[in-house]
Amino acid sequence: MTYPRLAFLILPYTRHELPGWGYLFKAFKISTVEHHSLWKSAPTKTIRHSWHNHLMKLDLSNWSERHTYFLGRFYDLDLQLAMNQVLKAGDRLVDIGANIGMITLHGAALVGDSGHVDSFEPNPECCQRIREFLELNDIKHVKIHEVGLSDVRDTLTLSILHEHSGMGTLTIPEGIEDEVISQKFEVPVSIGDDILKENSKPIKFLKIDVEGFEYKVLRGLEQTLKTWKPVVVTEASWKPVVKTVESSNSMDNMGMNPLEIYHFMKQLGYLPYGLTTKRRWLRHHLALIPIGEDNIKDSIFSDFLWLHPESSGKEALEKFIS
Template identity: 40%
Template sequence: MKATQLIYMILPYTRRELPGWGKLFEKLGGYQSELWKNAPTRTIRGKFHQYLMTLDISCWHERMTYFLGRYYELDLQLFMIEAVKPGDSFIDIGANLGMLTLMAARCVTPTGTVHSFEPNPVVFKRLQAAVTNNELHQVTLHNCGLADRQSEMTLTLVNEELGMGTFTEVAQKDKPLISNQYQLTVYRGDEILPEELPGITFIKIDVEGLEPLVIRGLDRTIQRLHPVIMTEVVPQHLERGGSSVQELCEIMQSYGYQPFNISTKRSGWRHHLQLTHPTDNKMTENVLWLHPENNLSSRLEKYF
């Protein structure tokens, strides 16, 4: 029996996320990319949002999604389930294949709105297909990147994994892995987003180190709406983008925002959302920024 055939036998175990699923998945070769080079594309319904997801399980992150039945970043999804409500607005900047776009569409329902930005033309086609196949009329797609001003930038794709695209300088050791480059126009978010957005506005930013530029390009939106903001915080990515964690914090603090680490904790057989103040400037990879004039705290009081 092939290793990839054996691992399918634990699918009911991984989908339920029972204790030890990760070690079992690893032991049976779930992380060994060479075993999955010729793996087929599969379509499943997400267990959180119930929308169709077509997954290329030769790619590690899509393989994880297939075996879990959900996008692998659990902390963000648990936050969205608890915080994003029908009639709200969600801005997905760096939408990639649309895993969080689908989650947001379920949370805001057709009474809300989702705006998703993805500059990679290959990835965007799959994002577009996911939205079309699930008939998500509340989702508006934008095939572009965002920054602090309109300009031309080079999007570099590193290896053949669809998620590995960046507008920042690629590390020297990764340059042999570059698979393609695109000259693209990036825009200020303020120039694209509508003036009025329904409900509470949530903005998720995951742009491989250009988070400070994107935030500056949303200046009017931030000052007008005081949206809930979630950013990826990876020091190496920010440094490649010519910034730092300190600069990102200073920008957010200048708008009056406070940071909270987004994480999960296990209770019994399940993981639950946890929001904490960073200590000693230690931040999790995903950080929540809240403004005192935003009334989200009432929805999340039990998680602080």
């Protein structure tokens, strides 16, 4: 079985992110999960990230890695733009739900050898990929924690949906059938505060993407948030593509109501912003949209950025608030 080789003709265009590259992704069947079967025989290719210059070995049969290959950077643009503003040499990043390490790599470049990155990922296969990236780029200032995080210590089942490591979850919403679960791992789960306090270096930026488990992770980080008041980015909702379920599955379907996160963060002094971008001329630039209690549950944003008035990253981000 072959794969869409003609798609490689548009690489010079997509790597420069010229206007309309998203439409080309669709036209050449590059970007979406529904085209996954067309790329099953695609090879693995190594490229340098167009921003941080680290080498990345990418499996083109995986839709997110394919997306990264054709852009030359990880696809999560708004998150990386926020990191660019906040993180400097010598800082500390915590990447929770690191998957194969795209954000870990980006953060490692920003904080440099004098900085530190804590990378949390319970999927052993993903951890091996992160190790390969670190070895490939001779990165020494990243520590991999091969555990999940919660508000209690436990052993839980990590379920991988649709053969995609980025859709690994420690909680399965009602209605998801066994045929969409491609792998299961029994993984250790720890409390973030217990692990992070082992290093006294202040935390500047904390990213959480754990497919609907964000609230429990945050509860286990209460002391960390009180102590360092880092900039925090969390996934706003989780809507896995599940063809066997007619209704969408969000955090609310799993008992993970966004209002719980809102009230938890608010009592710690944090305010939420929709994390997004706005086009200016040919480029997209960071934008932060204030979110209130009345509309956080129906937010259109994929990610929230939580900002504390005493956060050391506050000044760098204030100019992007709309």
